[in-house]
Amino acid sequence: MSAFLVRRLVRLAVVITGVSLVTFAILQASGDPVSLIMPEAPEADRAVLRRTLGLHDPLPVQFARFVGNAVTGNFGKSFFHHGQSASALVLERMPTTLMLTVFSMGVALAIALPVGIYSAVRRGRAVDQLATGTVFLGQSMPVFWTGIMLILLFSVQWRLLPVSGWESWAAVILPTATLSTFTAPLLLRIVRSSMLDVIGLDYVRTARAKGLSEWLVIGRHALKNAALPLVTVTGLQFGLLLGGAVITETVFAVPGVGRLIVGAIRQLDFPVVQAGVFMLAMIVVSVNFLVDVLYLYLNPQIRVR
Amino acid sequence: MAVGSLPLAYADDVPRMAAGSRAWRKFIRNPAALTGALILLVVVGAALTAPWITPHDPAKQSLIRRFTPPVWAPGGNAGYLLGTDQVGRDILSRIIHGARISLLVGVLAVVISVLVGVTLGLISGFVGGRADTVIMTVVDITWSFPQILLALAFVAALGPSLVTVILVLGFTGWERYARVVRAEVLALREKDFIEAARAMGIGSARILARHVLPNTFSSIVVLSTLQVAQAILQEAALSFLGVGSGRTYPTWGQMIALGRDFVSVAWWLPTFPGLAILATVLAINLVGDRLRDALDPRV
Numbered sequence A: 001m002s003a004f005l006v007r008r009l010v011r012l013a014v015v016i017t018g019v020s021l022v023t024f025a026i027l028q029a030s031g032d033p034v035s036l037i038m039p040e041a042p043e044a045d046r047a048v049l050r051r052t053l054g055l056h057d058p059l060p061v062q063f064a065r066f067v068g069n070a071v072t073g074n075f076g077k078s079f080f081h082h083g084q085s086a087s088a089l090v091l092e093r094m095p096t097t098l099m100l101t102v103f104s105m106g107v108a109l110a111i112a113l114p115v116g117i118y119s120a121v122r123r124g125r126a127v128d129q130l131a132t133g134t135v136f137l138g139q140s141m142p143v144f145w146t147g148i149m150l151i152l153l154f155s156v157q158w159r160l161l162p163v164s165g166w167e168s169w170a171a172v173i174l175p176t177a178t179l180s181t182f183t184a185p186l187l188l189r190i191v192r193s194s195m196l197d198v199i200g201l202d203y204v205r206t207a208r209a210k211g212l213s214e215w216l217v218i219g220r221h222a223l224k225n226a227a228l229p230l231v232t233v234t235g236l237q238f239g240l241l242l243g244g245a246v247i248t249e250t251v252f253a254v255p256g257v258g259r260l261i262v263g264a265i266r267q268l269d270f271p272v273v274q275a276g277v278f279m280l281a282m283i284v285v286s287v288n289f290l291v292d293v294l295y296l297y298l299n300p301q302i303r304v305r
Numbered sequence B: 001m002a003v004g005s006l007p008l009a010y011a012d013d014v015p016r017m018a019a020g021s022r023a024w025r026k027f028i029r030n031p032a033a034l035t036g037a038l039i040l041l042v043v044v045g046a047a048l049t050a051p052w053i054t055p056h057d058p059a060k061q062s063l064i065r066r067f068t069p070p071v072w073a074p075g076g077n078a079g080y081l082l083g084t085d086q087v088g089r090d091i092l093s094r095i096i097h098g099a100r101i102s103l104l105v106g107v108l109a110v111v112i113s114v115l116v117g118v119t120l121g122l123i124s125g126f127v128g129g130r131a132d133t134v135i136m137t138v139v140d141i142t143w144s145f146p147q148i149l150l151a152l153a154f155v156a157a158l159g160p161s162l163v164t165v166i167l168v169l170g171f172t173g174w175e176r177y178a179r180v181v182r183a184e185v186l187a188l189r190e191k192d193f194i195e196a197a198r199a200m201g202i203g204s205a206r207i208l209a210r211h212v213l214p215n216t217f218s219s220i221v222v223l224s225t226l227q228v229a230q231a232i233l234q235e236a237a238l239s240f241l242g243v244g245s246g247r248t249y250p251t252w253g254q255m256i257a258l259g260r261d262f263v264s265v266a267w268w269l270p271t272f273p274g275l276a277i278l279a280t281v282l283a284i285n286l287v288g289d290r291l292r293d294a295l296d297p298r299v
Helices: A002-029 A033-037 A043-053 A059-071 A086-121 A126-140 A143-157 A169-199 A202-209 A214-236 A238-252 A257-267 A270-298 A300-304 B008-028 B031-053 B091-127 B129-143 B147-158 B162-172 B175-189 B192-199 B204-240 B252-260 B268-295
Strands: none
Touching: A002 A059, A002 A270, A002 B129, A002 B147, A033 A043, A086 A126, A086 A169, A086 A214, A086 A238, A086 A257, A086 A270, A126 A169, A126 B268, A143 A169, A143 A238, A143 B204, A143 B252, A143 B268, A169 A214, A169 A238, A202 A214, A214 A238, A214 A270, A238 A257, A238 A270, A238 B147, A238 B204, A257 A270, A257 B147, A270 B147, B008 B031, B008 B268, B031 B091, B031 B268, B091 B129, B091 B162, B091 B175, B091 B204, B091 B252, B091 B268, B129 B175, B147 B162, B147 B204, B162 B204, B175 B204, B192 B204, B204 B252, B204 B268, B252 B268
């Protein structure tokens, strides 16, 4: 088992290096960073800046320096925001983004678990067909449009909830609801299919044959084994959820990392873009790693080895 | 003509044709998939014939016609079925033209993803060893980013344009094909008919092209159909966030972004382009899901 853990740790290190490389490439792709920072400066000043930024060094040297800085959380200073440290700007806003993601994950699970289980148990019946149809609809709606439609109804038409912000609980409702319409169909689909996978298995039939009530069979026996793929796939989809959060924040002007990154992209403020992209990727990487380790503990087949 | 008198090549094709028509029958018997296919036909038709069927020039502004509501609402004008925007441009005409960008980006991005992903998946599965490790590590790294964020950053860095959007969406969406193709190749590699081909002295490239690739075909078709839907959503999101294919040509995402600012005075501005995205993506998803069922021999 420790060999498994060591292998995973090595892969983790490799993936983090790769993530840094991709983040590093963002600035390279933009061409000349100096003309972004001082577009109208004379050539002499540019040369000075180029030297201070170390842009004369060969690319591998620059990359090594970037990785060294990245793992210590140093992405340089923002071109705007009064030259604040880019990673400080990102970290400041991270709790808001995580809150939005976790809240909507909670709402989505509260819908997806019961509906998904019920629709697997009643496969092919009206409830299942309705749920499956809703999943299709939910997965085909652009999340930013859903947000605007909710604003149209709840803020413009009925004047119940604020259009934007994150200061009050009322302001939290619409962004959370929007992101949930994006997350819930995804989770519902996973719950339904992982339940369907175990429902037909022999041990479930045995439990039924023992005379256990249907809900005890589902709740105690089937759900326990369906939980494993549920956790894994949810972990794998975490990047998608964060992507949805980035867009949702922009629609509702939620002061999170997503809105910061989108703003920075419009201003070509690359240190902030790099810091934001890197740290969000690190969250995805950590979640995937945790899921891997959790899988190890939850799955008795691996534990034995 | 008796079957026995058919040349060998034809006899070989008989089961495949039968399987094809069975899949087709399964496909059209489903009302949801049929509806999806019809919607898709309308959208594709509209995109192809846009310059000839739009009632107005999508770029023509008219100050006196600003914020005309849709025809059924009070103040609507029969000449502008879905109303006009903040500078008096016809929404319906803009939506029809927007279909071109959405479909173009969707299809071309997927073509790039398929080419890259299938090639790398084949190499990974068939060559194995170090190539496999490297390719799968790259797949892991790609998975670590929220795709939309990566696309956003690179489109902005390279400079927003139609070509950049297509290239970036294409090169950030290939990993699913690599995974699936690799898994299928690994499963196929042990099969007798591959062994037999190898024993006959057929080269690796030929085995891949003639025997392995056709067997991964149905997975690729299903995955790529579903990715077209995703790419359309992503292009819309990029346009919405302001790093789309540029301001000159109307896109659905950009129409929604503009409409967001006027949502309190003109609900139709963001609503209709969104419905266009919803209908198109839903249609593709319905067709894709049915294709999965129809092409999967186990179901």
